[in-house]
Amino acid sequence: MEFLGDAVLSSVVSESLFLQSPDQEEGGLSLKRDAIISRSNLNKIAKRNFKNVSFYYKTKSISENMYGNFLEAIIGAIYLDKGLLSTKHFVQRLILTGEEISVKNQDFKSELYSLAKKQRQKINFVQLEQSGPDHKKSHKIGLMIDEKIVDSCWSPTIKDAEIKLSKKMLSQIK
Numbered sequence: 001m002e003f004l005g006d007a008v009l010s011s012v013v014s015e016s017l018f019l020q021s022p023d024q025e026e027g028g029l030s031l032k033r034d035a036i037i038s039r040s041n042l043n044k045i046a047k048r049n050f051k052n053v054s055f056y057y058k059t060k061s062i063s064e065n066m067y068g069n070f071l072e073a074i075i076g077a078i079y080l081d082k083g084l085l086s087t088k089h090f091v092q093r094l095i096l097t098g099e100e101i102s103v104k105n106q107d108f109k110s111e112l113y114s115l116a117k118k119q120r121q122k123i124n125f126v127q128l129e130q131s132g133p134d135h136k137k138s139h140k141i142g143l144m145i146d147e148k149i150v151d152s153c154w155s156p157t158i159k160d161a162e163i164k165l166s167k168k169m170l171s172q173i174k
Contacts, residue, residue, distance in 0.1 A: 006037075013096065027107075027113075031107050031110065043068040108167040121145055128141065128149075140153070141153060
């Protein structure tokens with residue numbers, strides 16, 4: 001249910017942002033959507049709205065990230081049971097309240113992609129290696145420019161490595 005809810009939520013938020021600002025560029029809309037559907041934002045919304053609800057899970061305790069997972073599962077269940085229109089109403093009432101979080105952090109990855117596009121270069125991130133047990137993986141991610149790896153770094157998450165590499169590359173360019 002969480003998988004389905006995640007996909008439906010992304011679609012509903014994307015549609016809503018596009019209808020609000022049809023002339024805004026894709027990068028800006030993507031940043032807003034990513035901030036709204038971020039794990040930290042969903043955790044905050046779920047904790048605020050479900051503080052008196054008991055959730056049962058396979059583990060002995062509920063971690064911080066599970067709240068957002070539960071919210072996504074609920075969205076998936078509403079979608080299957082009541083359809084898209086009811087799901088949109090639920091998302092608008094609970095998540096798209098008009099008080100959406102603003103994109104505060106500079107998006108180094110989008111900035112790098114934009115710069116590369118202007119210079120007609122192709123940017124890509126590739127996973128070079130990974131190590132560690134499943135519950136504590138570490139990833140070595142490479143930054144490719146025009147099919148050549150120009151830098152790499154290790155990080156606990158792929159996304160974090162991509163941001164670090166983008167930030168480093170932008171600082172070298174500037």
